[in-house]
Structures are given as structure tokens and as C-alpha cells.
Amino acid sequence: MNSALSSYSDYGYNSEIEYADPHRLIQMLFEGALKRIAFTKGAMQRKEIEEKGKYIGQTIEIVGGLRASLDKEKGGEVAANLDALYEYIGRQLLVANLKDSEEILDEVAGLLTDVKSAWDAINTPAVEVAEVVEGDRSVQVTEEAVTKPVQAVNSRANRAIKAYSV
Numbered sequence: 681m682n683s684a685l686s687s688y689s690d691y692g693y694n695s696e697i698e699y700a701d702p703h704r705l706i707q708m709l710f711e712g713a714l715k716r717i718a719f720t721k722g723a724m725q726r727k728e729i730e731e732k733g734k735y736i737g738q739t740i741e742i743v744g745g746l747r748a749s750l751d752k753e754k755g756g757e758v759a760a761n762l763d764a765l766y767e768y769i770g771r772q773l774l775v776a777n778l779k780d781s782e783e784i785l786d787e788v789a790g791l792l793t794d795v796k797s798a799w800d801a802i803n804t805p806a807v808e809v810a811e812v813v814e815g816d817r818s819v820q821v822t823e824e825a826v827t828k829p830v831q832a833v834n835s836r837a838n839r840a841i842k843a844y845s846v
Contacts, residue, residue, distance in 0.1 A: 693790065702749075702800075703802070705749075706746065707796070707799060707800060708750060709742050709745055709746050709749075710746070710792060710795070710796035711796075711800065711804040712738075712742050713739050713742040713743060713746075713792055714789055714792055714793065714796070715787050716735045716736075716738045716739040716742065716791045717735075717739055717788060717792075718789075719735040720732055720736050720739065720776075720785060721782050721785055722783075723735060725781050725782075732777065732780075734772055736774075736776070738760060738779045739773055740770055740773050741769050743766050743769050743773070743792075744766075744770065746762075746766055747763060747766040747767070747770075749764075750762055750763055750766075762795070762807060765791065765795070769788050769791060769792065770788065771786075772784050772788050773788060776788065795815070801802070
């Protein structure tokens with residue numbers, strides 16, 4: 681994942697990478713991939729072949745980082761399905777590059793957006809409302825109960841992050 685995050689520094693995210701938990705790092709990879717797909721489409725429209733290749737390459741690197749971050753032992757069928765999806769996305773990015781296909785980029789962006797939405801929902805805070813009684817009045821107080829996965833990022837994923845932050 682370090683190599684996937686290598687280009688994040690170009691956009692001022694170094695400190696966020698340094699302090700982000702593993703869940704946020706994955707969110708950042710999705711965000712970075714989607715941005716680069718948009719950049720690729722722009723380069724295609726402007727007929728900037730070198731830029732198109734650069735952004736497609738960065739997107740493939742990011743998807744590789746997402747793939748490397750999968751825990752196939754603990755993730756079971758979900759991890760296996762994501763692995764296959766990320767492999768498909770990588771192949772589709774290559775085809776999009778060869779065919780200058782914005783339609784394929786749109787398909788890939790849609791797939792990544794769907795997975796990102798599911799990933800984002802994992803970390804959505806649950807809001808609890810408590811009623812506090814003070815004398816003769818009561819006040820409703822909300823408290824966010826945030827649960828974040830705490831797990832070490834594996835060495836392959838760490839390499840993708842490092843490369844993404846360069």
C-alpha cells in the first residue's frame with residue numbers, strides 16, 4: 681500500500697498519512713484512485729498521452745495497494761471477492777489506456793465508488809442520545825460512539841502507502 685500512497689504528497693496529505701489509522705488509509709487509497717481516474721479522463725480528452733499513462737499507472741498502483749492490504753486469511757470469501765475485483769479493475773485500467781476508453785474508466789470508477797461506500801459505512805459513527813436531567817429540566821446530549829478497526833497494516837500494504845506519499 682505504501683507505493684499506492686506515494687503520490688499523496690503532491691496534494692498535501694503527508695501529515696494525514698502519517699497520523700491516519702489503517703481504516704483511513706484505505707479510504708485515502710479509494711479517494712486517490714478516484715481522483716486519478718478523473719485526471720486520466722481529462723488527459724484523454726486533451727489527448728495528453730503521457731499524462732494519461734502517468735495517471736493510469738498511479739491508479740493501477742493504488743489498486744495494487746488496496747489488493748495488498750487484503751487479509752485473505754481472516755477475510756475469507758469477502759477478501760477473495762475483493763481480490764478478484766481489484767484484479768479485474770487493474771486489467772480494465774490497462775484496456776482503458778489502450779483503447780482510450782472513458783466508458784471503461786467510468787465502469788472502474790463506479791466499482792471503486794461502490795466498494796468505497798461500503799468501506800466508509802464500516803466506520804460511520806453510531807450516535808447515542810442520552811437525556812441528562814438537571815433540576816427541573818432535561819437536556820438531550822449526543823455522544824458519538826466511534827469504532828475503528830485497530831490492526832497493523834502488512835508490509836506490502838505499508839510499501840504501497842510509502843510510494844503513494846512520495
